[in-house]
Amino acid sequence: MHKHHPIAKSRGGNDDYIENVDPYRHCFDHAVDYLLFDNAPRFDFRHEAWSLMPEDLKEAVLTKARQEGKIKNFLTDEGRVKGGETRGKQCATEKTGVCGRSAEKMSEDGRKGGAKGGKTQGKRNAENKTGFCNPEVQSRNANLLNSKKVQCTRTGHISTPGGLSRYQQNRGIDHTNPNNRRAL
Numbered sequence: 001m002h003k004h005h006p007i008a009k010s011r012g013g014n015d016d017y018i019e020n021v022d023p024y025r026h027c028f029d030h031a032v033d034y035l036l037f038d039n040a041p042r043f044d045f046r047h048e049a050w051s052l053m054p055e056d057l058k059e060a061v062l063t064k065a066r067q068e069g070k071i072k073n074f075l076t077d078e079g080r081v082k083g084g085e086t087r088g089k090q091c092a093t094e095k096t097g098v099c100g101r102s103a104e105k106m107s108e109d110g111r112k113g114g115a116k117g118g119k120t121q122g123k124r125n126a127e128n129k130t131g132f133c134n135p136e137v138q139s140r141n142a143n144l145l146n147s148k149k150v151q152c153t154r155t156g157h158i159s160t161p162g163g164l165s166r167y168q169q170n171r172g173i174d175h176t177n178p179n180n181r182r183a184l
Contacts, residue, residue: 001020001021001022002020002021002022002023002026003018003019003020004018004019004020004021004025004026004029005017005018006018006019006029008033008037008040008041023047023048023049024049024052026047026049027047027048027049027050027052027053028049028053028057030043030044030047031043031053031057031058031061032057034061034064035057035060035061035064042065042068043061043065045065145160145161145162146160148160148161148183149183149184150164150181150182150183150184151164151181151182151184152164152167152168152173152180152181153179153180153181153182154173154180155171155173158184164181168180168181
């Protein structure tokens with residue numbers, strides 16, 4: 001037997017008036033209550049007798065739940081995002097979960113993730129010709145880079161950035177020093 005509030009607490013019911021009902025009746029009453037009243041609490045689909053409900057009642061409850069999901073952000077992608085942001089802020093404030101890691105642990109996790117993710121995404125980009133592996137992106141980047149001209153401040157030689165780096169390396173000029181080159 002289940003203890004059931006015939007008048008829901010959300011509509012003024014209290015613990016003074018409780019009935020003992022079987023699980024089917026309990027689920028049925030909550031489903032009907034959910035459909036009839038706007039201020040009824042959300043329906044809990046984990047109820048043990050949910051699978052025994054009549055199909056038309058189940059469909060009506062599911063339809064309203066989906067509709068509320070669109071209106072109140074329950075059960076939707078936006079609702080999940082909002083919940084994730086809320087929980088994330090809570091973890092950051094309380095220093096729990098991922099936010100409870102030490103600086104050393106975060107660095108270690110970052111190195112692991114970067115090594116694995118970089119290889120995985122790199123392979124995926126190469127296979128699908130996306131990201132940097134997209135020929136259009138490569139062509140655009142090459143055109144942009146080759147359109148730039150830089151000059152060696154020590155010898156006066158003018159070239160593209162890559163060409164000037166090779167030129168300076170071959171002559172023993174520090175190509176990493178920004179004072180040894182200037183953009184034209």
